[in-house]
């Protein structure tokens with residue numbers, strides 16, 4: 001059987017062997033730990049704190065919210081006392097107001113009055129919103145908004161993004177291995193919103209054990225199938241995954257819903273299951289620690305709000321001083337300069353590399369080989385976009401569809417001259433998008 005995939009892309013070494021067979025270890029926060037909850041952990045409007053300094057809060061209690069539709073509330077992952085509300089650096093490199101709570105170690109739970117029921121679409125979407133669920137694959141788009149597509153959209157396919165194509169990352173793989181029933185149940189819950197849709201779990205064949213478990217679980221569930229995908233980067237990017245699983249192309253500037261598809265990451269679907277079945281908001285996540293500098297590389301379940309430093313220390317610390325630390329994968333992650341930042345909803349991995357691994361090759365002149373063009377998954381011309389970005393030529397940048405760049409880094413990876421293509425394109429794209437609209 002030929003494997004499904006998208007056009008172009010690259011094949012970086014996946015290095016998943018380091019942690020893929022390591023079961024998830026739970027790291028509880030220490031008594032007295034100061035947990036930090038940024039009020040903006042998602043795409044969309046930031047929340048506002050709804051608790052005050054000095055107030056006692058319980059685990060699962062909502063501590064920040066907003067009336068804005070495109071947003072998601074934030075919950076405390078511990079019981080304790082609000083010590084402070086102050087600005088904090090987040091793993092995305094941005095600053096956000098954050099609620100600081102001192103953990104009292106009691107894990108005393110807040111019991112939701114659960115006024116909404118999952119029997120209706122509105123009730124189900126309300127539960128998902130109230131649980132603070134956002135896309136956990138990295139983008140952080142609020143899930144209740146994604147599951148409520150623009151009027152007139154006819155959704156016939158819900159794709160579970162189980163590609164986990166970033167090298168080193170094994171969190172989705174481990175949660176699928178250890179709780180695959182919750183994934184299938186979560187997908188069945190989401191499919192209730194789109195009764196004529198089918199569900200597809202798109203997963204790369206470098207995760208064969210998980211494929212076998214899921215295929216056997218889905219056997220006898222006619223509305224759900226498993227799509228075996230040929231490993232390639234960036235298969236987990238929404239448009240590429242849709243192309244691989246359904247052979248449909250999302251138009252430039254369009255949404256997956258425009259081609260009848262909704263995509264949700266593995267852990268997001270499982271968070272929906274936990275919210276609906278166990279009345280549990282999003283307060284924890286599984287994070288891969290990998291790279292040569294960790295004493296105990298592995299997969300760790302940690303509470304949102306715990307600091308990266310506390311997680312790393314509890315997991316055994318470094319055996320060698322890292323020269324480079326990345327939050328997320330090596331292709332699309334963010335370089336970190338400070339470990340005293342909190343785990344947020346979209347934190348997926350911490351990678352720590354030594355001096356030899358962290359060396360950045362020197363940028364040389366373009367040799368006009370067109371490799372970047374041949375491998376760009378969006379069919380763009382990175383070599384031209386790089387030039388437009390350097391000369392800040394917004395008109396030409398837009399003409400070459402630079403705003404369609406998914407910031408995957410494939411062009412930089414493949415370029416023999418080691419041009420900083422993706423970096424320059426990403427910065428210029430963000431500068432254009434952040435300009436006030438005239």
Ligand code: SF4
Nearest residue numbers: 376405406408409411
């Ligand atoms: S131009 Fe953008 S989408 Fe194309 S390879 Fe480079 S980073 Fe990826």
Ligand code: SF4
Nearest residue numbers: 366367369370372415
């Ligand atoms: S891959 Fe690098 S060297 Fe080749 S055309 Fe693109 S920018 Fe130039």
